[in-house]
Amino acid sequence: MTEKIADKRVARTKRVIRDALTQLMEEKGFEGITVRDLTEKAQINRGTFYLHYRDKYDLLEQSEEEILKGIAAITENIDPVDAMAYTSNDEPFPIILKLFEFFQEHAEFLKVILGANGNASFQVKLKSFIKKIFYSKLVTKLNKEGIQVPVEILLAYLSSAHLGVVQHWLETGMEKSPREITLILTKMTLLGPGYVAGLKPPIEK
Amino acid sequence: MTEKIADKRVARTKRVIRDALTQLMEEKGFEGITVRDLTEKAQINRGTFYLHYRDKYDLLEQSEEEILKGIAAITENIDPVDAMAYTSNDEPFPIILKLFEFFQEHAEFLKVILGANGNASFQVKLKSFIKKIFYSKLVTKLNKEGIQVPVEILLAYLSSAHLGVVQHWLETGMEKSPREITLILTKMTLLGPGYVAGLKPPIEK
Protein backbone atom coordinates (compact mmCIF):
# COMPACT_ATOMS: atom_id res chain seq x y z
CA MET A 1 0.00 0.00 0.00
CA THR A 2 2.57 2.54 1.15
CA GLU A 3 5.79 2.71 -0.84
CA LYS A 4 8.52 0.84 0.93
CA ILE A 5 10.70 3.27 2.78
CA ALA A 6 14.34 2.23 2.55
CA ASP A 7 15.90 4.34 5.24
CA LYS A 8 14.87 3.89 8.86
CA ARG A 9 15.36 7.58 9.51
CA VAL A 10 12.86 8.51 6.83
CA ALA A 11 10.33 6.05 8.15
CA ARG A 12 10.70 7.44 11.65
CA THR A 13 10.47 11.06 10.52
CA LYS A 14 7.34 10.47 8.48
CA ARG A 15 5.77 8.57 11.33
CA VAL A 16 6.36 11.25 13.96
CA ILE A 17 5.12 13.96 11.61
CA ARG A 18 1.90 12.10 10.92
CA ASP A 19 1.37 11.35 14.57
CA ALA A 20 1.83 15.03 15.28
CA LEU A 21 -0.69 15.86 12.57
CA THR A 22 -3.30 13.58 14.11
CA GLN A 23 -2.78 14.99 17.58
CA LEU A 24 -2.76 18.62 16.50
CA MET A 25 -5.85 18.23 14.34
CA GLU A 26 -7.69 16.91 17.32
CA GLU A 27 -6.52 19.87 19.40
CA LYS A 28 -7.15 22.73 17.02
CA GLY A 29 -8.11 21.51 13.61
CA PHE A 30 -6.04 21.53 10.45
CA GLU A 31 -6.75 25.21 9.99
CA GLY A 32 -4.75 26.37 12.95
CA ILE A 33 -1.75 24.13 12.53
CA THR A 34 1.57 25.61 11.46
CA VAL A 35 4.56 23.70 10.18
CA ARG A 36 6.37 24.90 13.27
CA ASP A 37 3.66 23.31 15.46
CA LEU A 38 4.12 20.04 13.65
CA THR A 39 7.88 19.93 13.91
CA GLU A 40 7.88 21.00 17.54
CA LYS A 41 5.36 18.34 18.48
CA ALA A 42 7.30 15.78 16.43
CA GLN A 43 10.59 17.03 17.89
CA ILE A 44 12.35 17.39 14.59
CA ASN A 45 13.96 20.26 12.77
CA ARG A 46 11.65 22.45 10.79
CA GLY A 47 13.76 22.06 7.70
CA THR A 48 13.37 18.31 7.90
CA PHE A 49 9.67 18.70 7.29
CA TYR A 50 10.32 20.25 3.91
CA LEU A 51 12.56 17.36 2.97
CA HIS A 52 9.44 15.20 2.84
CA TYR A 53 6.44 17.43 2.26
CA ARG A 54 5.90 20.49 0.14
CA ASP A 55 3.73 22.10 2.80
CA LYS A 56 1.09 21.10 5.31
CA TYR A 57 -1.49 20.54 2.62
CA ASP A 58 0.79 18.05 0.95
CA LEU A 59 1.09 16.25 4.25
CA LEU A 60 -2.67 16.09 4.64
CA GLU A 61 -3.18 14.87 1.10
CA GLN A 62 -0.61 12.12 1.40
CA SER A 63 -2.10 10.96 4.68
CA GLU A 64 -5.58 10.88 3.21
CA GLU A 65 -4.35 9.27 0.03
CA GLU A 66 -2.99 6.35 1.96
CA ILE A 67 -6.32 5.69 3.64
CA LEU A 68 -8.25 6.08 0.42
CA LYS A 69 -6.03 3.54 -1.29
CA GLY A 70 -6.83 1.04 1.41
CA ILE A 71 -10.52 1.66 0.96
CA ALA A 72 -10.25 1.44 -2.80
CA ALA A 73 -8.60 -1.95 -2.45
CA ILE A 74 -11.63 -3.16 -0.52
CA THR A 75 -14.30 -1.62 -2.71
CA GLU A 76 -12.96 -1.78 -6.22
CA ASN A 77 -13.32 -5.48 -6.77
CA ILE A 78 -16.98 -5.56 -5.97
CA ASP A 79 -18.83 -8.36 -7.63
CA PRO A 80 -22.36 -6.98 -7.57
CA VAL A 81 -23.83 -10.40 -7.14
CA ASP A 82 -21.43 -12.00 -4.77
CA ALA A 83 -19.92 -9.37 -2.54
CA MET A 84 -23.19 -7.92 -1.31
CA ALA A 85 -24.70 -11.32 -1.44
CA TYR A 86 -27.94 -11.55 0.30
CA THR A 87 -28.22 -10.57 3.26
CA SER A 88 -30.89 -11.68 5.59
CA ASN A 89 -31.70 -9.38 8.47
CA ASP A 90 -29.15 -11.00 10.71
CA GLU A 91 -26.31 -11.31 8.25
CA PRO A 92 -24.30 -8.13 7.65
CA PHE A 93 -23.30 -6.92 4.19
CA PRO A 94 -19.82 -8.39 3.73
CA ILE A 95 -18.25 -5.32 2.18
CA ILE A 96 -19.60 -2.98 4.81
CA LEU A 97 -18.25 -5.28 7.44
CA LYS A 98 -14.82 -5.28 5.83
CA LEU A 99 -14.87 -1.52 5.70
CA PHE A 100 -15.66 -1.24 9.39
CA GLU A 101 -12.77 -3.54 10.17
CA PHE A 102 -10.52 -1.32 8.12
CA PHE A 103 -11.85 1.81 9.82
CA GLN A 104 -11.14 0.26 13.18
CA GLU A 105 -7.49 -0.25 12.23
CA HIS A 106 -7.13 3.42 11.29
CA ALA A 107 -9.52 4.77 13.86
CA GLU A 108 -7.25 7.41 15.34
CA PHE A 109 -6.69 9.27 12.11
CA LEU A 110 -10.19 8.71 10.76
CA LYS A 111 -11.76 9.99 13.94
CA VAL A 112 -10.18 13.40 13.54
CA ILE A 113 -10.36 13.65 9.77
CA LEU A 114 -14.07 12.78 9.83
CA GLY A 115 -14.79 14.79 12.97
CA ALA A 116 -15.80 18.38 13.64
CA ASN A 117 -12.23 19.56 13.14
CA GLY A 118 -11.85 17.41 10.08
CA ASN A 119 -11.77 17.83 6.36
CA ALA A 120 -14.97 18.15 4.36
CA SER A 121 -13.37 17.11 1.10
CA PHE A 122 -12.23 13.82 2.57
CA GLN A 123 -15.81 13.14 3.60
CA VAL A 124 -16.93 13.73 0.06
CA LYS A 125 -14.33 11.31 -1.28
CA LEU A 126 -15.20 8.64 1.23
CA LYS A 127 -18.87 9.10 0.57
CA SER A 128 -18.36 8.49 -3.12
CA PHE A 129 -16.78 5.13 -2.34
CA ILE A 130 -19.82 4.20 -0.31
CA LYS A 131 -22.07 5.39 -3.11
CA LYS A 132 -20.23 3.13 -5.49
CA ILE A 133 -20.94 0.14 -3.27
CA PHE A 134 -24.66 0.79 -3.19
CA TYR A 135 -24.75 1.62 -6.85
CA SER A 136 -23.24 -1.74 -7.68
CA LYS A 137 -25.96 -3.30 -5.61
CA LEU A 138 -28.71 -1.31 -7.29
CA VAL A 139 -27.75 -1.77 -10.93
CA THR A 140 -28.87 -5.37 -10.77
CA LYS A 141 -32.28 -4.20 -9.60
CA LEU A 142 -32.66 -1.33 -12.03
CA ASN A 143 -35.36 -1.61 -14.66
CA LYS A 144 -36.74 -4.68 -12.98
CA GLU A 145 -39.14 -3.41 -10.42
CA GLY A 146 -39.29 0.35 -10.64
CA ILE A 147 -37.32 2.27 -8.11
CA GLN A 148 -39.70 4.65 -6.44
CA VAL A 149 -37.33 7.59 -5.99
CA PRO A 150 -34.54 9.10 -8.11
CA VAL A 151 -31.48 6.89 -7.87
CA GLU A 152 -29.12 9.79 -7.27
CA ILE A 153 -31.10 10.90 -4.27
CA LEU A 154 -31.39 7.41 -2.89
CA LEU A 155 -27.63 7.04 -3.18
CA ALA A 156 -27.08 10.35 -1.41
CA TYR A 157 -29.39 9.18 1.36
CA LEU A 158 -27.80 5.78 1.80
CA SER A 159 -24.17 6.85 1.55
CA SER A 160 -24.66 9.76 3.92
CA ALA A 161 -26.52 7.64 6.42
CA HIS A 162 -23.79 5.03 6.43
CA LEU A 163 -20.97 7.53 6.65
CA GLY A 164 -22.84 9.26 9.44
CA VAL A 165 -23.02 6.06 11.43
CA VAL A 166 -19.30 5.51 10.88
CA GLN A 167 -18.65 8.97 12.26
CA HIS A 168 -20.87 8.37 15.25
CA TRP A 169 -19.24 5.03 15.88
CA LEU A 170 -15.74 6.54 15.82
CA GLU A 171 -16.81 9.53 17.87
CA THR A 172 -18.25 7.38 20.66
CA GLY A 173 -15.24 5.14 20.97
CA MET A 174 -16.32 2.17 18.84
CA GLU A 175 -18.27 0.46 21.58
CA LYS A 176 -19.92 -1.93 19.18
CA SER A 177 -17.93 -4.44 17.17
CA PRO A 178 -17.69 -4.02 13.41
CA ARG A 179 -20.08 -6.94 13.07
CA GLU A 180 -22.64 -5.49 15.47
CA ILE A 181 -22.65 -2.06 13.93
CA THR A 182 -22.90 -3.46 10.42
CA LEU A 183 -25.88 -5.56 11.45
CA ILE A 184 -27.62 -2.52 12.83
CA LEU A 185 -26.97 -0.66 9.61
CA THR A 186 -28.26 -3.51 7.53
CA LYS A 187 -31.38 -3.67 9.61
CA MET A 188 -32.12 0.05 9.34
CA THR A 189 -31.54 0.01 5.63
CA LEU A 190 -33.55 -3.09 4.78
CA LEU A 191 -36.44 -2.64 7.18
CA GLY A 192 -36.33 1.14 7.04
CA PRO A 193 -35.50 3.66 9.74
CA GLY A 194 -39.17 4.38 10.28
CA TYR A 195 -40.03 0.76 10.85
CA VAL A 196 -37.21 -0.02 13.27
CA ALA A 197 -38.14 3.12 15.19
CA GLY A 198 -41.56 1.68 15.79
CA LEU A 199 -43.46 3.96 13.48
CA LYS A 200 -46.40 2.32 11.85
CA PRO A 201 -45.08 1.20 8.52
CA PRO A 202 -47.50 2.68 6.02
CA ILE A 203 -46.97 -0.17 3.62
CA GLU A 204 -50.24 -1.07 2.04
CA LYS A 205 -49.27 -4.65 1.43
CA MET B 1 -32.56 37.84 13.03
CA THR B 2 -29.56 39.97 12.17
CA GLU B 3 -29.00 42.97 14.38
CA LYS B 4 -30.24 46.09 12.64
CA ILE B 5 -27.33 47.88 11.08
CA ALA B 6 -27.81 51.61 11.44
CA ASP B 7 -25.22 52.93 9.03
CA LYS B 8 -25.59 52.15 5.33
CA ARG B 9 -21.82 52.04 4.91
CA VAL B 10 -21.51 49.31 7.51
CA ALA B 11 -24.24 47.30 5.89
CA ARG B 12 -22.57 47.60 2.52
CA THR B 13 -19.12 46.69 3.85
CA LYS B 14 -20.38 43.63 5.65
CA ARG B 15 -22.30 42.55 2.60
CA VAL B 16 -19.38 42.79 0.21
CA ILE B 17 -17.09 41.00 2.64
CA ARG B 18 -19.52 38.12 3.03
CA ASP B 19 -20.08 37.91 -0.67
CA ALA B 20 -16.33 37.74 -1.13
CA LEU B 21 -16.14 35.00 1.45
CA THR B 22 -18.72 32.90 -0.36
CA GLN B 23 -16.99 33.34 -3.70
CA LEU B 24 -13.51 32.66 -2.39
CA MET B 25 -14.58 29.61 -0.44
CA GLU B 26 -15.99 28.17 -3.62
CA GLU B 27 -12.72 28.89 -5.43
CA LYS B 28 -10.20 27.65 -2.91
CA GLY B 29 -11.81 26.76 0.37
CA PHE B 30 -11.65 28.65 3.63
CA GLU B 31 -8.17 27.29 4.28
CA GLY B 32 -6.48 29.18 1.52
CA ILE B 33 -8.22 32.50 1.96
CA THR B 34 -6.28 35.47 3.32
CA VAL B 35 -7.73 38.68 4.64
CA ARG B 36 -6.00 40.38 1.75
CA ASP B 37 -7.88 38.11 -0.69
CA LEU B 38 -11.15 39.04 0.93
CA THR B 39 -10.59 42.77 0.88
CA GLU B 40 -9.27 42.74 -2.67
CA LYS B 41 -12.25 40.78 -3.92
CA ALA B 42 -14.57 43.03 -1.94
CA GLN B 43 -12.68 46.12 -3.12
CA ILE B 44 -12.27 47.64 0.28
CA ASN B 45 -9.33 48.67 2.38
CA ARG B 46 -7.70 45.89 4.34
CA GLY B 47 -7.97 47.90 7.54
CA THR B 48 -11.71 48.19 7.08
CA PHE B 49 -12.00 44.43 7.49
CA TYR B 50 -10.60 44.67 10.99
CA LEU B 51 -13.13 47.34 11.88
CA HIS B 52 -15.78 44.62 11.69
CA TYR B 53 -14.13 41.26 12.25
CA ARG B 54 -11.34 40.10 14.51
CA ASP B 55 -9.95 37.80 11.84
CA LYS B 56 -11.20 35.50 9.12
CA TYR B 57 -12.39 32.93 11.64
CA ASP B 58 -14.56 35.53 13.28
CA LEU B 59 -16.06 36.30 9.89
CA LEU B 60 -16.82 32.65 9.27
CA GLU B 61 -18.35 32.19 12.71
CA GLN B 62 -20.57 35.21 12.39
CA SER B 63 -21.75 34.12 8.97
CA GLU B 64 -22.53 30.64 10.22
CA GLU B 65 -24.11 31.98 13.38
CA GLU B 66 -26.61 33.93 11.37
CA ILE B 67 -27.71 30.86 9.45
CA LEU B 68 -27.88 28.74 12.58
CA LYS B 69 -30.10 31.29 14.29
CA GLY B 70 -32.51 31.07 11.39
CA ILE B 71 -32.58 27.32 11.66
CA ALA B 72 -32.98 27.45 15.42
CA ALA B 73 -35.99 29.68 14.99
CA ILE B 74 -37.59 27.02 12.82
CA THR B 75 -36.70 24.02 14.93
CA GLU B 76 -36.85 25.21 18.51
CA ASN B 77 -40.56 25.50 18.80
CA ILE B 78 -41.23 21.94 17.84
CA ASP B 79 -44.40 20.57 19.22
CA PRO B 80 -43.69 16.84 19.01
CA VAL B 81 -47.29 16.05 18.32
CA ASP B 82 -48.29 18.83 16.04
CA ALA B 83 -45.29 19.95 14.04
CA MET B 84 -44.36 16.55 12.70
CA ALA B 85 -47.98 15.68 12.54
CA TYR B 86 -48.65 12.62 10.60
CA THR B 87 -47.55 12.31 7.70
CA SER B 88 -48.96 10.02 5.18
CA ASN B 89 -46.69 8.92 2.38
CA ASP B 90 -47.66 11.81 0.19
CA GLU B 91 -47.63 14.55 2.80
CA PRO B 92 -44.18 15.91 3.69
CA PHE B 93 -43.01 16.49 7.25
CA PRO B 94 -43.89 20.16 7.84
CA ILE B 95 -40.67 21.05 9.64
CA ILE B 96 -38.46 19.45 7.06
CA LEU B 97 -40.33 21.32 4.38
CA LYS B 98 -39.83 24.60 6.20
CA LEU B 99 -36.14 23.88 6.52
CA PHE B 100 -35.78 23.24 2.81
CA GLU B 101 -37.49 26.51 2.09
CA PHE B 102 -35.02 28.23 4.38
CA PHE B 103 -32.09 26.45 2.76
CA GLN B 104 -33.28 27.60 -0.62
CA GLU B 105 -33.20 31.20 0.51
CA HIS B 106 -29.59 30.85 1.67
CA ALA B 107 -28.51 28.41 -0.97
CA GLU B 108 -25.43 30.23 -2.16
CA PHE B 109 -23.70 30.28 1.19
CA LEU B 110 -24.95 26.88 2.29
CA LYS B 111 -23.77 25.27 -0.91
CA VAL B 112 -20.17 26.18 -0.23
CA ILE B 113 -20.19 25.79 3.53
CA LEU B 114 -21.70 22.30 3.20
CA GLY B 115 -19.65 21.39 0.14
CA ALA B 116 -16.26 19.80 -0.42
CA ASN B 117 -14.49 23.06 0.37
CA GLY B 118 -16.74 23.66 3.33
CA ASN B 119 -16.54 23.50 7.07
CA ALA B 120 -16.92 20.19 8.86
CA SER B 121 -17.85 21.78 12.17
CA PHE B 122 -20.80 23.55 10.59
CA GLN B 123 -22.03 20.22 9.31
CA VAL B 124 -21.86 18.84 12.81
CA LYS B 125 -23.86 21.75 14.18
CA LEU B 126 -26.48 21.51 11.49
CA LYS B 127 -26.73 17.78 11.94
CA SER B 128 -27.45 18.21 15.62
CA PHE B 129 -30.42 20.41 14.78
CA ILE B 130 -31.76 17.69 12.53
CA LYS B 131 -31.15 15.13 15.24
CA LYS B 132 -33.19 17.21 17.60
CA ILE B 133 -36.12 17.16 15.21
CA PHE B 134 -36.12 13.40 14.95
CA TYR B 135 -35.54 12.99 18.63
CA SER B 136 -38.62 15.04 19.39
CA LYS B 137 -40.53 12.77 17.07
CA LEU B 138 -39.16 9.63 18.68
CA VAL B 139 -39.69 10.46 22.34
CA THR B 140 -43.40 10.06 21.91
CA LYS B 141 -42.79 6.55 20.61
CA LEU B 142 -40.19 5.54 23.17
CA ASN B 143 -41.12 2.84 25.63
CA LYS B 144 -44.26 2.12 23.71
CA GLU B 145 -43.28 -0.31 21.08
CA GLY B 146 -39.64 -1.17 21.47
CA ILE B 147 -37.21 0.52 19.17
CA GLN B 148 -35.21 -2.19 17.47
CA VAL B 149 -31.86 -0.37 17.30
CA PRO B 150 -30.00 1.97 19.66
CA VAL B 151 -31.61 5.39 19.50
CA GLU B 152 -28.30 7.21 19.18
CA ILE B 153 -27.38 5.21 16.12
CA LEU B 154 -30.79 5.62 14.57
CA LEU B 155 -30.50 9.38 15.06
CA ALA B 156 -27.04 9.40 13.49
CA TYR B 157 -28.44 7.48 10.54
CA LEU B 158 -31.46 9.68 10.02
CA SER B 159 -29.79 13.04 10.55
CA SER B 160 -26.87 12.15 8.29
CA ALA B 161 -29.14 10.83 5.59
CA HIS B 162 -31.23 13.97 5.63
CA LEU B 163 -28.25 16.31 5.69
CA GLY B 164 -26.71 14.31 2.88
CA VAL B 165 -29.77 14.80 0.71
CA VAL B 166 -29.69 18.52 1.46
CA GLN B 167 -26.08 18.61 0.29
CA HIS B 168 -26.88 16.68 -2.85
CA TRP B 169 -29.84 18.91 -3.55
CA LEU B 170 -27.76 22.08 -3.21
CA GLU B 171 -24.88 20.59 -5.16
CA THR B 172 -27.07 19.69 -8.12
CA GLY B 173 -28.74 23.07 -8.39
CA MET B 174 -31.96 22.43 -6.47
CA GLU B 175 -33.82 20.97 -9.40
CA LYS B 176 -36.63 19.65 -7.23
CA SER B 177 -38.85 21.96 -5.25
CA PRO B 178 -38.63 21.94 -1.45
CA ARG B 179 -41.92 20.09 -1.41
CA GLU B 180 -40.82 17.44 -3.87
CA ILE B 181 -37.54 16.75 -2.16
CA THR B 182 -39.18 16.58 1.26
CA LEU B 183 -41.69 14.08 -0.05
CA ILE B 184 -38.93 11.88 -1.38
CA LEU B 185 -37.18 12.04 1.97
CA THR B 186 -40.34 11.19 3.83
CA LYS B 187 -40.91 8.26 1.56
CA MET B 188 -37.43 6.83 1.97
CA THR B 189 -37.59 7.23 5.71
CA LEU B 190 -41.04 5.79 6.28
CA LEU B 191 -40.96 2.98 3.74
CA GLY B 192 -37.25 2.40 4.08
CA PRO B 193 -34.46 2.91 1.54
CA GLY B 194 -34.37 -0.81 0.82
CA TYR B 195 -38.05 -0.95 0.01
CA VAL B 196 -38.17 2.08 -2.26
CA ALA B 197 -35.13 0.68 -4.07
CA GLY B 198 -37.11 -2.37 -4.95
CA LEU B 199 -35.36 -4.76 -2.63
CA LYS B 200 -37.60 -7.42 -1.26
CA PRO B 201 -38.66 -6.07 2.09
CA PRO B 202 -37.81 -8.84 4.50
CA ILE B 203 -40.68 -7.88 6.75
CA GLU B 204 -42.35 -10.99 8.00
CA LYS B 205 -45.75 -9.37 8.38
Next chain:
DNA sequence: AATAAAAATCAACATTGTGTTCATTAATCT
Protein backbone atom coordinates in the same frame (compact mmCIF):
# COMPACT_ATOMS: atom_id res chain seq x y z
C1' DA C 1 35.06 -1.95 11.34
C1' DA C 2 35.79 1.52 7.85
C1' DT C 3 33.83 4.24 4.48
C1' DA C 4 30.61 6.16 1.28
C1' DA C 5 25.88 7.86 0.96
C1' DA C 6 21.98 9.91 2.66
C1' DA C 7 19.26 12.19 6.18
C1' DA C 8 18.79 15.46 9.82
C1' DT C 9 20.30 19.69 11.92
C1' DC C 10 21.27 24.55 12.40
C1' DA C 11 21.45 29.32 11.18
C1' DA C 12 20.31 32.66 8.00
C1' DC C 13 17.42 34.91 4.49
C1' DA C 14 13.73 37.19 1.68
C1' DT C 15 8.87 37.07 1.33
C1' DT C 16 4.20 37.28 2.68
C1' DG C 17 0.31 37.78 5.68
C1' DT C 18 -1.12 39.53 10.19
C1' DG C 19 -3.13 42.80 13.25
C1' DT C 20 -2.63 47.49 14.92
C1' DT C 21 -1.90 52.56 14.72
C1' DC C 22 -2.78 57.25 13.25
C1' DA C 23 -3.78 61.01 10.34
C1' DT C 24 -6.84 62.06 6.52
C1' DT C 25 -10.83 61.83 3.54
C1' DA C 26 -15.59 60.62 2.61
C1' DA C 27 -20.28 59.35 3.59
C1' DT C 28 -24.22 59.32 6.82
C1' DC C 29 -27.29 60.87 10.12
C1' DT C 30 -30.00 64.52 12.62
Next chain:
DNA sequence: AGATTAATGAACACAATGTTGATTTTTATT
Protein backbone atom coordinates in the same frame (compact mmCIF):
# COMPACT_ATOMS: atom_id res chain seq x y z
C1' DA D 1 -25.04 72.55 7.51
C1' DG D 2 -22.57 70.59 10.97
C1' DA D 3 -21.43 66.77 13.85
C1' DT D 4 -20.50 62.03 13.83
C1' DT D 5 -18.94 57.93 12.25
C1' DA D 6 -16.92 54.90 8.64
C1' DA D 7 -13.49 54.08 5.23
C1' DT D 8 -8.95 54.94 3.47
C1' DG D 9 -3.91 54.79 3.06
C1' DA D 10 0.55 54.34 4.86
C1' DA D 11 3.47 52.59 8.23
C1' DC D 12 4.87 49.28 11.78
C1' DA D 13 6.45 45.04 14.42
C1' DC D 14 5.64 40.32 14.42
C1' DA D 15 5.15 35.55 12.97
C1' DA D 16 5.11 31.81 9.64
C1' DT D 17 6.77 30.41 5.23
C1' DG D 18 9.81 28.10 2.10
C1' DT D 19 14.62 27.94 0.64
C1' DT D 20 19.68 27.69 1.00
C1' DG D 21 24.39 26.10 2.34
C1' DA D 22 27.43 24.30 5.64
C1' DT D 23 27.79 20.80 9.21
C1' DT D 24 26.79 16.77 11.97
C1' DT D 25 24.72 12.33 12.59
C1' DT D 26 22.83 8.06 11.18
C1' DT D 27 22.33 4.34 8.06
C1' DA D 28 23.69 1.05 4.50
C1' DT D 29 27.48 -1.36 2.20
C1' DT D 30 31.66 -3.51 1.58
